[in-house]
Amino acid sequence: MSENIVVTGQLTKRYGDRLAVDSVSLTIRRGEVYGFLGPNGAGKTTTLRMLLGLVRPTSGRASVLGVAPGAPAALARVGALIEGPGFFPFLSGRDNLRVLARHARLGDVAVEAALEQVDLSGRASDSFRSYSLGMKQRLGVAAALLGDPELLILDEPTNGLDPAGMADMRDLVRALVDAGQTVLLSSHLLGEVQEVCDRVGVISRGRLLTERTLTELRGATGLLVRAEPLSRATEVATRLLGAANVAAVDGALRLVTDPPGVAEVVRTLVRADVEVSEVRPVERTLEQVFFELTTPELTTPEEVAS
Numbered sequence: 478m479s480e481n482i483v484v485t486g487q488l489t490k491r492y493g494d495r496l497a498v499d500s501v502s503l504t505i506r507r508g509e510v511y512g513f514l515g516p517n518g519a520g521k522t523t524t525l526r527m528l529l530g531l532v533r534p535t536s537g538r539a540s541v542l543g544v545a546p547g548a549p550a551a552l553a554r555v556g557a558l559i560e561g562p563g564f565f566p567f568l569s570g571r572d573n574l575r576v577l578a579r580h581a582r583l584g585d586v587a588v589e590a591a592l593e594q595v596d597l598s599g600r601a602s603d604s605f606r607s608y609s610l611g612m613k614q615r616l617g618v619a620a621a622l623l624g625d626p627e628l629l630i631l632d633e634p635t636n637g638l639d640p641a642g643m644a645d646m647r648d649l650v651r652a653l654v655d656a657g658q659t660v661l662l663s664s665h666l667l668g669e670v671q672e673v674c675d676r677v678g679v680i681s682r683g684r685l686l687t688e689r690t691l692t693e694l695r696g697a698t699g700l701l702v703r704a705e706p707l708s709r710a711t712e713v714a715t716r717l718l719g720a721a722n723v724a725a726v727d728g729a730l731r732l733v734t735d736p737p738g739v740a741e742v743v744r745t746l747v748r749a750d751v752e753v754s755e756v757r758p759v760e761r762t763l764e765q766v767f768f769e770l771t772t773p774e775l776t777t778p779e780e781v782a783s
């Protein structure tokens with residue numbers, strides 16, 4: 478089992494009456510991309526800020542690389558991009574990084590390595606203000622990478638990017654993880670998390686609703702079967718899989734079965750003189766999963782009454 482490099486227990490932040498983060502217990506493992514997924518205002522940034530020691534928790538515990546957040550022993554080993562990078566517009570990308578590197582007592586070698594990692598070496602001499610939004614974000618990631626941290630924390634790294642910029646950022650994150658980095662990234666975009674993350678923590682209204690691998694989150698694979706006559710097909714499938722695993726939706730059968738069961742389903746239908754015209758797996762999208770998880774939250778009795 479891989480090492481846990483971030484662990485929180487009942488981590489809570491209250492601003493006056495508002496519970497921004499409510500008893501969040503999460504675990505991030507070395508070498509993974511962990512997606513912290515939730516709508517705006519869910520508490521993502523506040524949680525990330527607590528992990529960096531920028532916000533003091535109201536209660537609960539957090540450990541980052543084995544020490545308390547913000548402890549000097551952890552600071553140099555964690556890189557972060559939170560709420561957009563702040564750079565000097567008239568300085569080049571390289572000089573901006575040099576300013577930061579000097580502050581962290583790092584040399585030009587670290588600057589060049591970071592530029593290389595985010596694929597900005599070719600444009601490093603151009604002024605920051607001439608960069609596209611995607612390049613600005615990549616420079617922000619480069620700044621977070623200075624000094625080769627063990628953990629990279631990226632708050633909504635694709636915010637404001639066009640689809641091509643988003644794809645670039647995803648590729649960059651994947652490349653960093655392939656090279657041994659651990660990345661914690663927050664997002665309100667389900668598709669983005671689905672593309673790039675190994676495990677996901679879903680947060681809504683300050684509470685962590687679930688923490689699972691993407692596969693676990695999507696659950697068992699379903700099967701869509703188009704067959705005629707549908708009534709006969711439903712009957713046969715129900716006998717085979719049980720009523721709970723069979724539904725007729727939009728003129729087709731939706732079945733829940735494990736992969737080895739697929740062949741048997743088809744064989745049984747055909748033997749029963751059912752004509753099968755289509756069989757394909759249907760995975761639940763993260764979007765469906767997300768709504769299933771959050772819908773009970775959105776329909777509390779008070780809200781139904783209001």
Ligand SMILES: Nc1ncnc2c1ncn2[C@@H]1O[C@H](COP(=O)(O)OP(=O)(O)OP(=O)(O)O)[C@@H](O)[C@H]1O
Pocket residue numbers: 492495496497498515516517518519520521522523524665
């Ligand atoms: N300094 C603060 N003072 C008061 N309330 C705050 C403060 N920071 C955050 N909040 C509130 O805490 C809640 C969680 O905010 P947070 O920024 O952590 O959410 P988020 O999931 O990162 O959302 P977003 O993607 O919009 O930044 C929000 O209701 C926000 O208004």
